[in-house]
Structures are given as C-alpha cells and as structure tokens.
Amino acid sequence: MTTDDGAVRYAEKMRRVMDAVELRRPDRVPTAFQASFWLARYGGITNRQLMYDYDKACEITRRALLEFDPDLFYPIHVTTLGPVCEAAGFKQIQWPGHGVGDNQPFQYIDREYMTADEYDDFLFDPTGFYLNSYLPRIAEAFEGIEELPKFAGLYYHQLLGNLRGFASPGAVRSLAALQRVAEEAQKLAKHRVEFNQEMAGLGFPVSHAVGTNAPFDYLGDFFRGAKGILTDMRRRPDKLLQAMDKAGVLLLRHALAGAKASGNNFVFIPIHWAADSFMSQQQFATFWWPQFRKLLMGLIENDLIPVCLWESVCTNRLEVIGDIPAGKAIYWFERTDLLKAREVLGSKLVCLRGNVSPSLMTTGTPKEVDDDCRKLIETVGRDGGFILDCAFGVPDETPLENVRALYQSVHKYQ
Amino acid sequence: MEDNEKRLVDLVADMDEEEALALAKEMLDGGTDPLQVLDLCRQAMDLVGKRFESGEYFLPELILAGEMLDQIGAMAKPLLNESPDAPSNKLGRVLIGTVQGDLHDIGKNIVTFMLDINGFEVKDIGIDVPVATFVEEIKAFKPQVVCLSGFLTLAFDTMKQTVEAIEAAGLREGLKIQIGGGQIDETIRAYTGADGFGLNAVDAVNFSRKHIVGA
Numbered sequence: 001m002t003t004d005d006g007a008v009r010y011a012e013k014m015r016r017v018m019d020a021v022e023l024r025r026p027d028r029v030p031t032a033f034q035a036s037f038w039l040a041r042y043g044g045i046t047n048r049q050l051m052y053d054y055d056k057a058c059e060i061t062r063r064a065l066l067e068f069d070p071d072l073f074y075p076i077h078v079t080t081l082g083p084v085c086e087a088a089g090f091k092q093i094q095w096p097g098h099g100v101g102d103n104q105p106f107q108y109i110d111r112e113y114m115t116a117d118e119y120d121d122f123l124f125d126p127t128g129f130y131l132n133s134y135l136p137r138i139a140e141a142f143e144g145i146e147e148l149p150k151f152a153g154l155y156y157h158q159l160l161g162n163l164r165g166f167a168s169p170g171a172v173r174s175l176a177a178l179q180r181v182a183e184e185a186q187k188l189a190k191h192r193v194e195f196n197q198e199m200a201g202l203g204f205p206v207s208h209a210v211g212t213n214a215p216f217d218y219l220g221d222f223f224r225g226a227k228g229i230l231t232d233m234r235r236r237p238d239k240l241l242q243a244m245d246k247a248g249v250l251l252l253r254h255a256l257a258g259a260k261a262s263g264n265n266f267v268f269i270p271i272h273w274a275a276d277s278f279m280s281q282q283q284f285a286t287f288w289w290p291q292f293r294k295l296l297m298g299l300i301e302n303d304l305i306p307v308c309l310w311e312s313v314c315t316n317r318l319e320v321i322g323d324i325p326a327g328k329a330i331y332w333f334e335r336t337d338l339l340k341a342r343e344v345l346g347s348k349l350v351c352l353r354g355n356v357s358p359s360l361m362t363t364g365t366p367k368e369v370d371d372d373c374r375k376l377i378e379t380v381g382r383d384g385g386f387i388l389d390c391a392f393g394v395p396d397e398t399p400l401e402n403v404r405a406l407y408q409s410v411h412k413y414q
Numbered sequence: 415m416e417d418n419e420k421r422l423v424d425l426v427a428d429m430d431e432e433e434a435l436a437l438a439k440e441m442l443d444g445g446t447d448p449l450q451v452l453d454l455c456r457q458a459m460d461l462v463g464k465r466f467e468s469g470e471y472f473l474p475e476l477i478l479a480g481e482m483l484d485q486i487g488a489m490a491k492p493l494l495n496e497s498p499d500a501p502s503n504k505l506g507r508v509l510i511g512t513v514q515g516d517l518h519d520i521g522k523n524i525v526t527f528m529l530d531i532n533g534f535e536v537k538d539i540g541i542d543v544p545v546a547t548f549v550e551e552i553k554a555f556k557p558q559v560v561c562l563s564g565f566l567t568l569a570f571d572t573m574k575q576t577v578e579a580i581e582a583a584g585l586r587e588g589l590k591i592q593i594g595g596g597q598i599d600e601t602i603r604a605y606t607g608a609d610g611f612g613l614n615a616v617d618a619v620n621f622s623r624k625h626i627v628g629a
Contacts, residue, residue, distance in 0.1 A: 094517065100515075100517070101515070104515050104568060105566060105568070107516075107517045107518070107566070109517070110518075110519075110520060226520045227477055230473050230474045230477045230478075231474065231477055231478050231481060233474040234429055234431070234474050234475070234478045235431065235478070277472070277473075277613075277614050278472060278473050279472045279473065279474060280469075280470075280471075280472050283472065283474065311596075312596060313613075357597075357599065357601070358567045358570075358597045359570070359597065359598075359599050359601035359602045359605070360601065362567055362570055363570065363601060363602070363605045364601070395567035395597075396567060396568060397567055397568065397570065397571065
C-alpha cells in the first residue's frame with residue numbers, strides 16, 4: 001500500500017465516522033474497535049506480556065487493524081501501562097503480574113482515597129490536597145512529596161527559607177522516583193504517538209487521545225469510593241455539589257488542553273454511575289446530570305466530540321440525557337436497548353454506538369453474531385447516525401471467529 | 415414509650431440518621447431492652463427494603479440504612495446478654511461470593527445486605543473465591559441458595575466451573591444457584607448451568623424467597 005492509499009483510506013474512514021456523528025447516512029455503517037486484553041489472546045501472548053511489552057502490543061494491534069479494518073481504533077496506552085504502574089508503585093489498580101494472574105485483566109480497587117472530612121481541603125486548594133494527601137495514597141512514588149514546601153501563603157524571605165523542603169529526605173526520594181516514572185511515561189507516550197502516526201499512514205484513525213469523567217464519577221470512583229459518595233448524597237449533599245462544581249472546571253480544562261495538544265477531537269467518557277438502578281431520577285437530576293451536561297457543553301462549545309459510554313442500563317435516563325445539541329456527540333450504550341434509545345432520542349439528535357452483548361460475543365456462534373449485527377445495522381443504523389461496536393469493547397474471552405463476524409457484517413448489510 | 419418506638423422505626427426508614435442515632439442512644443440509656451431496639455431497626459429495614467423494591471429508594475438509601483444499622487447495632491450489642499438474630503429465626507441460608515478471578519464486591523455487598531434485611535442467614539465468603547472454596551463452604555454451611563457474583567466477562571467461565579464443581583461434588587440436589595453481575599443475562603445463565611440470574615438485589619431476594627420460602 002502506498003502512502004497515498006493510506007491517506008485516502010484515512011479520509012474515507014473519517015468521513016464515514018463524521019457522517020454518522022453528524023447524523024447523515026454514511027456509505028456503510030462504520031465500526032469501532034476496542035479490544036483491550038483480547039489482543040493478548042489474538043496475539044498468542046499473556047495479558048502480562050501485553051501490559052509490559054510496547055513493541056509487541058503495537059505489532060498485535062497493527063495485525064488486528066489490518067485484519068478487521070475498523071473505522072476507529074482504541075489507543076493502546078491503557079493495556080500497556082505495566083511499566084509505568086510498576087515504576088509509580090500505583091495502588092489504585094491490580095494488574096497482570098502485580099496482584100492478579102498473568103492472564104487476567106487489570107482491576108480497579110474501589111476504596112476511600114479521600115475521607116469525608118477532607119472535602120474542605122479539596123475545595124479550598126485542590127492542588128494542595130493532591131500534594132499533601134491524595135497522591136501519596138495512590139502511588140508509592142509520591143510518598144514523601146508531602147514534605148515539599150506548602151507554597152500558597154509563603155512569600156519573600158519565608159518562601160526562600162521554606163525551599164529547604166526540597167532537600168527533605170521524603171521529597172528527595174519522591175522527586176527522584178517521579179523522574180523515573182516520567183521517563184517511562186515518556187517512553188510509552190512516544191510509542192503511542194509513533195504508532196498512531198503509523199496507523200494513520202495505513203489509513204486507521206485512532207478513536208480518541210484523551211478521556212475524562214463525569215464530575216460525580218471522578219469523585220466517586222477515584223476519591224470517595226462507592227460507599228463514600230453514596231452516603232455523601234445523603235449526609236453532605238452540599239459539599240458533594242460544591243466539590244463537583246470545582247471538579248467540573250478542572251476536568252474540562254484538562255480535556256481541552258489534552259485534546260488541543262493531540263489534535264484529536266474525540267473525548268472518551270466512560271460513564272459508571274448513571275445507571276437506572278443506582279440512583280433515583282430526582283437524585284440523577286440533582287447530583288449527576290447537570291454537572292455532566294456542563295462538561296459536555298464545554299467540550300462541544302470547543303468543537304470537541306464527546307464519546308459517552310453509558311455503562312449498564314440507562315433507559316430511564318434517556319429523556320434527560322437527550323438535552324444536548326444535535327449531531328455533536330456519540331452515545332455508546334452498553335446495555336441500554338439501542339432501538340429504545342433511538343425511539344426516545346429520535347434519529348436527529350445523537351449518533352448511537354454499540355452494542356453486541358458480551359454474552360453473545362463470548363458464547364454465541366459466528367452466525368448468531370452476524371444475525372445480531374445485521375439486526376442492529378438494519379434497524380438502528382437504517383437512517384445513519386450509528387457506529388457498530390461491542391457493548392464495551394471486545395470481551396477478552398471472545399472467539400476469533402465471532403470478532404471476524406462482527407467486523408465483516410458491515411460489508412454485508414445496509 | 416410506644417411513641418419512641420414508632421419514631422425510631424420512622425427515623426431510620428426515612429433516612430434521618432442523626433435523629434435516629436440520638437433516639438436509639440436515648441432509648442438504650444433509658445433502659446429499653448437492646449433486643450427491642452434491634453427489633454425496631456429490623457422493622458425499619460423491612461420498610462427500607464420495600465421502598466427499594468418499589469423504586470422509591472436506591473443505592474444511597476440502602477447504603478445509609480446499612481450504616482445506621484451498624485451504628486445502632488454497635489451501641490446495642492454490648493448491652494445484650496443473648497445473641498441477637500438467632501439462626502433459628504432466619505428464613506434460610508444463602509451463601510454468596512464473587513467468583514475466582516474477579517475482585518469486584520459492590521454488587522455482592524448490596525445483595526448480601528438486602529438478603530440479610532429480608533430475613534435470610536447470609537454467609538459472604540468474599541471476592542476472588544476459588545471453585546474449591548465454594549464447594550467446601552457449601553459442605554460446611556449447607557445453604558439452600560448459592561449466589562455467584564461477578565462483574566468481568568472472565569466470570570462467565572469461572573461461574574460455569576463453580577457450578578460444575580458443585581455438581582461434581584454431589585451438592586447440587588436441593589440447592590439452587592443464582593448468578594448476578596453487570597454482564598450477566600439469560601444466555602450466560604444457560605451457559606453456566608445456574609438456576610437463575612439476577613440483574614439487581616431485588617432479583618436476588620425474590621430468587622431466594624421463591625426457593626426457600628416458596629413464595
């Protein structure tokens with residue numbers, strides 16, 4: 001294939017995807033490919049090898065893209081985080097080779113990383129809270145960083161004198177460790193950028209460069225833990241609301257800066273806490289949606305395209321989450337029925353993505369996968385505005401023939 | 415006194431944590447039988463469970479109810495001469511755990527709580543539970559229902575292996591197995607050979623009720 005062929009293919013794929021996003025009918029239904037640890041199975045290596053070997057991960061992903069020919073592919077940086085996690089002594093996940101078996105996926109550890117009485121610290125000075133309390137809790141490399149001077153409030157002679165904090169044993173140790181982490185992170189980033197460029201040259205657009213989270217999910221998953229945030233909704237709703245307002249600003253700033261630096265307009269947002277069964281409609285309308293909508297609108301107003309992965313079943317939320325401008329986002333539903341979503345949201349509001357179930361992908365036959373894809377293409381995809389994908393990426397245990405069936409289906413059905 | 419009793423039930427059921435704890439303390443300090451206080455909590459939990467089942471309450475209320483129960487329990491239990499919740503008063507035994515390879519416990523904990531407040535004797539054997547441990551625990555605890563929990567797709571196979579091992583150990587007769595978790599559906603129920611699957615804690619309670627109480 002020549003460079004020109006790659007450029008033509010890239011433009012074709014992007015046009016197909018953007019036709020779907022902007023609710024036109026593309027030449028065929030586009031596909032997206034997120035395979036995480038399934039790639040290890042496909043490449044005949046362990047999850048642990050995939051997690052640690054950048055070159056191998058790139059080689060396997062390249063082979064998969066050439067075989068399945070998706071229109072968007074998920075970047076490789078999440079399942080190759082092993083060396084960076086190792087260098088950081090990261091405590092928020094257990095990964096293959098570190099806490100879970102060599103052939104298991106990494107798993108997040110739900111825990112209270114910020115206590116209830118630390119809301120005020122977070123609200124007053126988030127950066128100070130990160131340095132003094134949060135970071136040393138989530139990674140060993142940060143242990144000691146709290147010995148750095150507390151800059152805010154220092155000035156003139158006091159500022160100079162307090163710089164001695166940089167020579168305290170904990171800070172010295174932490175700064176040296178962080179430099180090692182940074183070198184590994186640079187190495188990973190370099191691989192990622194080079195790989196994405198190479199794939200673009202072959203005609204494959206990457207699905208996004210940055211991700212973000214809903215303010216509720218950010219605080220719930222990464223700070224308060226499930227039990228913490230659920231009780232906060234009852235015990236300290238005002239603090240939670242204030243913290244989400246603050247977090248929303250920070251999350252938007254990072255997403256805008258990251259997207260701008262990468263030149264990729266898609267922003268991936270996995271959504272964990274919007275499910276019908278987690279909170280009431282009233283709680284959703286108070287604690288979840290307004291803060292998230294603000295983030296969405298901030299992205300959209302800056303010409304970015306939010307790719308929202310609504311996990312679990314969100315059928316009761318459809319009317320509320322339909323309050324966005326038309327043709328500006330992708331709603332990827334995990335277990336929400338896509339036909340129902342189309343019915344409630346209409347065909348002129350938002351591009352839908354998904355959602356061949358993990359049970360079908362892992363235990364069904366290629367014919368059954370083909371039938372399901374055909375149904376989705378001919379119903380949900382009938383008028384455009386649809387991207388075919390699994391419910392939440394290709395499950396790790398999926399037989400190869402079923403993956404082939406999914407990606408071939410868009411060439412067979414209209 | 416009767417006013418206080420009704421008030422305690424309402425305060426707990428209505429999620430007024432501060433007032434509920436204060437009243438429970440006042441009653442215990444005033445000499446109310448601690449077993450009586452725990453029984454009032456149980457009545458309140460019954461209301462919480464019903465409100466959850468009817469869609470009025472959701473996870474925030476279940477978790478907070480659990481917290482109130484724990485705190486009042488911690489005040490009352492040191493004053494007791496006899497053990498509360500004698501197993502003989504329970505509807506039946508349910509064993510629950512997250513299957514091998516999976517470390518998720520939020521769903522499992524919520525199901526455990528709902529089964530508990532609905533009158534079942536529940537034994538929670540934790541996360542990442544090896545197949546052989548399920549078999550040993552079933553032999554020892556003799557549950558009528560086993561709940562296998564799992565959030566990841568890898569759980570499909572470990573649930574299947576667990577069901578097969580229970581069967582191979584000759585423990586399946588008279589025992590009903592339910593699976594549950596974010597990715598579980600009827601296809602996976604059939605794949606694993608379980609008797610039922612649940613999408614939420616209410617399904618789990620109904621399944622146990624059906625197979626133990628017959629209602």
